[in-house]
Amino acid sequence: MSSQPSHEGFPWKHVIGFVLSILLTVMALWLVFSLQLPVSTEIVSILVLAVFQVLIQLLLFMHLTERDGPAYHVISLIFGAFIAFTIVGGSIWIMAFRSMVS
Amino acid sequence: MLHSILQIGDKYFMWNEGPMIWTSDALIVLTSLGIVGLLTYLKRWKWLWDEWLTTVDHKKIGIMYIIAAFAMFFRGGMDGLIIRAQLAIPNNHFLTAEHYDQVFTTHGTIMILFMAMPFIIGLMNIAVPLQIGARDVAFPYLNAMSFWLFFFGALLFNISFVIGGSPDAGWTSYAPIAGPFYDPGVGENYYLISLQIAGIGTIATGINFLVTILKMRAPGMTLMRMPMFTWSVLITSVIIIFAFPVLTVTLALLMFDRLFGAHFFSVTHGGLPMMWANLFWIWGHPEVYIVILPAFGVFSEVVSTFSHKRLFGYKAMVVSLVAIAILSFTTWVHHFFTMGAGASVNSFFSFSTMLIAVPTGVKIFNWLFTMYKGRIEFTTSMLWALAFIPNFLIGGLTGVMLASAPADYQYHNSYFLVAHFHYVLIAGTVFGVFSGLYYWWPKMFGQKLNERIGKWAFWIFMISFNMTFMPMYFVGLMGMTRRMYTYPAGLGWGPFNLIETIGALGMGLGFVVMVFDIAYTIRHPEKDLTGDPWDGRTLEWSIPSPAPEYNFAVIPEVKGIDAYWMMKHPKEQEPGPVKAVDKSKIRPIHMPNNSYRPFIISVAFFVAGFGFIWQWYWLGIPGLIVVAIGLFLRSFEYNDEHFISTEEIERTEIAAGRL
Numbered sequence: 174m175s176s177q178p179s180h181e182g183f184p185w186k187h188v189i190g191f192v193l194s195i196l197l198t199v200m201a202l203w204l205v206f207s208l209q210l211p212v213s214t215e216i217v218s219i220l221v222l223a224v225f226q227v228l229i230q231l232l233l234f235m236h237l238t239e240r241d242g243p244a245y246h247v248i249s250l251i252f253g254a255f256i257a258f259t260i261v262g263g264s265i266w267i268m269a270f271r272s273m274v275s
Numbered sequence: 276m277l278h279s280i281l282q283i284g285d286k287y288f289m290w291n292e293g294p295m296i297w298t299s300d301a302l303i304v305l306t307s308l309g310i311v312g313l314l315t316y317l318k319r320w321k322w323l324w325d326e327w328l329t330t331v332d333h334k335k336i337g338i339m340y341i342i343a344a345f346a347m348f349f350r351g352g353m354d355g356l357i358i359r360a361q362l363a364i365p366n367n368h369f370l371t372a373e374h375y376d377q378v379f380t381t382h383g384t385i386m387i388l389f390m391a392m393p394f395i396i397g398l399m400n401i402a403v404p405l406q407i408g409a410r411d412v413a414f415p416y417l418n419a420m421s422f423w424l425f426f427f428g429a430l431l432f433n434i435s436f437v438i439g440g441s442p443d444a445g446w447t448s449y450a451p452i453a454g455p456f457y458d459p460g461v462g463e464n465y466y467l468i469s470l471q472i473a474g475i476g477t478i479a480t481g482i483n484f485l486v487t488i489l490k491m492r493a494p495g496m497t498l499m500r501m502p503m504f505t506w507s508v509l510i511t512s513v514i515i516i517f518a519f520p521v522l523t524v525t526l527a528l529l530m531f532d533r534l535f536g537a538h539f540f541s542v543t544h545g546g547l548p549m550m551w552a553n554l555f556w557i558w559g560h561p562e563v564y565i566v567i568l569p570a571f572g573v574f575s576e577v578v579s580t581f582s583h584k585r586l587f588g589y590k591a592m593v594v595s596l597v598a599i600a601i602l603s604f605t606t607w608v609h610h611f612f613t614m615g616a617g618a619s620v621n622s623f624f625s626f627s628t629m630l631i632a633v634p635t636g637v638k639i640f641n642w643l644f645t646m647y648k649g650r651i652e653f654t655t656s657m658l659w660a661l662a663f664i665p666n667f668l669i670g671g672l673t674g675v676m677l678a679s680a681p682a683d684y685q686y687h688n689s690y691f692l693v694a695h696f697h698y699v700l701i702a703g704t705v706f707g708v709f710s711g712l713y714y715w716w717p718k719m720f721g722q723k724l725n726e727r728i729g730k731w732a733f734w735i736f737m738i739s740f741n742m743t744f745m746p747m748y749f750v751g752l753m754g755m756t757r758r759m760y761t762y763p764a765g766l767g768w769g770p771f772n773l774i775e776t777i778g779a780l781g782m783g784l785g786f787v788v789m790v791f792d793i794a795y796t797i798r799h800p801e802k803d804l805t806g807d808p809w810d811g812r813t814l815e816w817s818i819p820s821p822a823p824e825y826n827f828a829v830i831p832e833v834k835g836i837d838a839y840w841m842m843k844h845p846k847e848q849e850p851g852p853v854k855a856v857d858k859s860k861i862r863p864i865h866m867p868n869n870s871y872r873p874f875i876i877s878v879a880f881f882v883a884g885f886g887f888i889w890q891w892y893w894l895g896i897p898g899l900i901v902v903a904i905g906l907f908l909r910s911f912e913y914n915d916e917h918f919i920s921t922e923e924i925e926r927t928e929i930a931a932g933r934l
Contacts, residue, residue: 245489249513252601256517259604264553267608270616 190233197226287438299437329869331415333400334822336422338719340397341712343426345790347390350433352786354382356779359743363776365764375760376443377462381436383446384466388473389429391566391700394708396421396480399508399569401715403484405815406502408493408833410826413486414479415867416915421476421483423877428473431884435465439889442466445758447559448529450540450551455533464888467530472880474523481515484508493814495833499593502813502837503579503586507572510596511565514603518561525554534890549614556607564603567699568596570707571638574660577710578642580809581657582649585837588641595634602631612683621680628678635671639664654809655729659710662737663702670698673748688758691751697744709733709789717808721821722800725792732788739781746771746778804932812837819931825919828928829860856933861925863918870915876905 201222205215231237284290288300314320327335357378361370370378404412412418435441439461444453453463488509492501501509529551531537538544540551579586586592608616608624642664651657673695677686686692716724750771755762762768807816814831815822817839835841883898885891928934 252513253517255601256604260521260557263605263607264550264557267553267616267620268547268550270620 186233190229193229193233194226197222197229289437289440296437303437324871325869328874329419329871331411331419331867331869331873332824333404333412333415333418334719336418337397337400339422340393340400340425343429344390344394344397344708347385347393347429348786351382351385351390352783354378354385356783358382359776359779361760362762362772364773365762365766365769367761370760372760373443376445376758377441379758380442380445380448380466381432384432384442384470385429386700387446387562387566388470389425389432391704391708392473392477393425393429395511395566395569395704396425396477398573398708398711398715399480399484399511401719402711402815403487403505403508404491405718405818405822405826406505406813407488407491407496408814408827408831408838409487409491410830410864411867412483413491414483416870416873416909417479417483419870419873420876421479423873424476424479424880425473427877427881428469428471428476428884431472431881431888432465432469435462435469439465447552447555449548449555450529450532451542451546451548453529453551454541454548455536456541461888464530464533467526467533468884468888471523471526471530472877472884474519474526477515478519478523481512481519483512485512485516488512493827493830493833493838496838499590500833500836500838503575503589503592504569504572504813506593506596507568507575510600511568514561514565514568514600517604518558518565521554522558522562525551525558528554530887534887549611552611552614553607556610557604559610560607561603563699564599566704567707568599570663570704570711571596573707573711573714574642574663575645576813577656577660577714578645579837580714580811581652581654581660582646583652583810584645584649585812585840586641587644587647588637589836591637592641595637598634599631602627602634606631609678609680609683612680613687625678625680629675632671632675639668654713655724655726655733656710656713656809658730658733659706659713662733663706663710666698666702666706666737666741670695670700670702674699686751688756689751690747690755690757693757694744694747694751697747701740701744706737709736714809715815716796717803717820718806718815719821720800721819722796722802723808724796725799725801728788728792728795732785732792735788736782736785739778739785742778743775743782744778746774750775806931807839812840814838817842819928819933823924823927823931825864825866825924828856828864828924828933856928858925858934861921861928863920864924865916865918868915868917872905872909876902879905 201219204210204218204222210218281290289296314323327339330336357370358375361367361375361378400412400418404410442448442453442462442465444458444463444466448463448466451457453466488501488505528537528539532539532541532546538546540546540548542548575586575592606624606628608620609628612621612624642660653661673691677683677692677695713724713729716722750768753767753771755766755768762772803820806819808820809816814833817831818827831838831842879898879901881898883895883902886893886895886898925934
């Protein structure tokens with residue numbers, strides 16, 4: 174309760190992370206709007222950018238590598254991965270019927 | 276002049292729709308004037324601003340959440356009564372089809388997002404910090420933000436009724452019906468943007484309570500010693516954090532479709548309308564558990580307290596909560612089995628849905644075993660908990676019927692489904708929050724709600740509830756589908772519908788009796804001077820009622836489950852009252868300052884949202900700029916805390932008879 178959050182120097186990490194995350198978003202938009210790529214290439218490149226986005230969030234904002242935290246840090250990361258996999262994988266599986274119908 | 280005013284009235288206020296809308300306008304204006312007049316007459320503006328609008332105290336925020344939830348219960352309940360009035364007899368044309376669409380849309384949206392959610396979050400705010408021996412939540416300022424974002428989101432949604440027209444594509448707002456092509460006008464924009472604003476507040480609440488529970492427990496309170504309500508809130512917070520961002524993204528995508536001409540969910544131009552259903556239910560199914568799990572937590576507390584026994588199977592309760600949380604993310608397809616995904620998809624989700632019945636059943640048995648051989652005290656709070664078990668069971672078991680994908684082709688979107696989800700949401704969530712309200716009311720206000728009137732309200736509401744929704748199972752099996760605005764005579768549906776309407780009126784009466792109970796209690800308070808009116812087991816009952824601003828003069832030391840019970844019944848020495856606060860341990864207490872900014876930022880969000888709804892960017896963009904300025908100022912605020920001196924704590928504790 175009594176411990177104040179420490180303000181040690183300028184939060185460079187956060188600023189870099191912020192700029193990079195915006196940059197990646199702009200790149201994804203530019204890719205779709207300005208380049209006439211085939212759809213599959215577009216999707217793959219957006220996915221690659223998304224993976225970088227995740228890494229930036231984990232490394233620069235969530236301090237993944239900084240120190241050993243309590244066990245629930247790992248549990249919540251695993252749960253997050255599980256949810257991401259369920260939502261993305263599940264959606265692809267569920268919506269696959271569309272290609273069967275057409 | 277008059278002509279142009281009338282034109283504006285027709286365009287923005289729908290004055291051409293007749294006397295009903297004029298009456299609503301008049302009532303809203305009169306009520307607003309009445310509130311303003313009353314506050315001015317009683318000279319309460321400063322009090323309102325200092326004590327409530329700028330507060331960051333979790334107890335006051337909780338009370339405001341519950342007041343807002345009651346108001347929304349009234350609004351959503353009126354919608355429900357209008358639906359029942361329309362369906363009471365065959366071939367009724369009390370409402371047009373279009374108005375009927377608007378009424379069931381607002382009924383569903385308000386009841387789930389603006390009644391159930393804030394009521395639950397209100398109880399979380401009131402009870403969780405007290406149960407874990409904390410002095411506030413982890414982020415009090417953010418807590419105030421959450422409340423005001425919810426409040427102005429709800430306000431924005433409600434004004435659609437008289438300004439521009441209500442959303443009318445169902446509370447699920449399925450594309451492409453809710454898209455710009457089939458549903459022009461501002462109604463759906465209201466839905467998208469007000470939910471978005473309230474949703475930001477909810478995500479913040481999830482983060483706030485997760486951190487509060489993980490970081491701010493009193494010494495000795497390990498995770499496996501937490502009260503069951505706190506456990507349920509912890510798990511709920513996790514579900515909120517993972518589910519609500521999906522809603523945010525989904526709403527934003529449809530907003531792009533409607534405001535900026537994108538084609539995420541349109542039929543043409545490569546849109547994928549069914550993706551809306553998919554994404555909506557990825558959020559929507561966990562949402563069901565967000566509103567039910569805290570109610571389970573309330574029942575655990577209430578059943579254990581009024582059976583005067585320890586909760587049976589504490590560990591099994593925790594494990595089943597965790598299991599429900601994980602499974603809740605793997606069942607969403609059962610809301611659209613009939614969409615046409617393959618047999619393997621439907622089989623998988625059918626199975627995962629049925630699986631949820633297992634941990635839920637474990638919990639039901641644990642409550643029963645808690646009561647077994649207990650000394651049960653039939654307070655109003657306990658009555659709601661007792662009624663929950665059989666009524667919820669009816670809802671749950673019909674849920675298992677619906678989970679069977681082939682059979683669901685028969686039940687889908689029939690009144691059978693409507694009956695099912697009202698049985699789980701009312702018998703689960705609504706009974707739960709009412710139970711919690713009667714249970715924690717003494718802690719909120721220092722007085723008990725009148726039990727006799729409360730029991731009247733309970734019996735009227737509970738019997739009428741069954742009268743309203745039980746016939747829906749049958750009429751659903753007879754083929755009546757959801758959301759139809761009228762039906763022909765001669766199908767045998769008429770009598771059932773009439774009974775349902777009478778039941779709905781009874782539920783309205785039960786609600787009125789409950790509000791009367793609150794008014795009666797304010798006039799004739801039965802003071803709770805002990806702080807522990809129910810012979811409670813958890814830490815919130817160890818402090819005076821109502822809880823002082825700083826909650827605990829001295830942070831308690833926890834030695835096991837049911838910490839306060841153990842303090843009252845120590846093993847080593849003679850049992851006795853443990854009210855006294857040890858004077859030597861009182862230290863100055865560090866508390867957050869009030870802030871006007873959460874209120875202002877949320878007003879700016881409201882203005883910005885209103886601008887975007889009407890596509891008035893000259894209004895929307897400045898609104899967002901004010902939001903940004905508010906966030907910027909907050910980032911550079913350093914003196915936002917104060918200390919309460921030991922003398923003041925001693926004065927408060929002496930006044931409460933604790934020192």
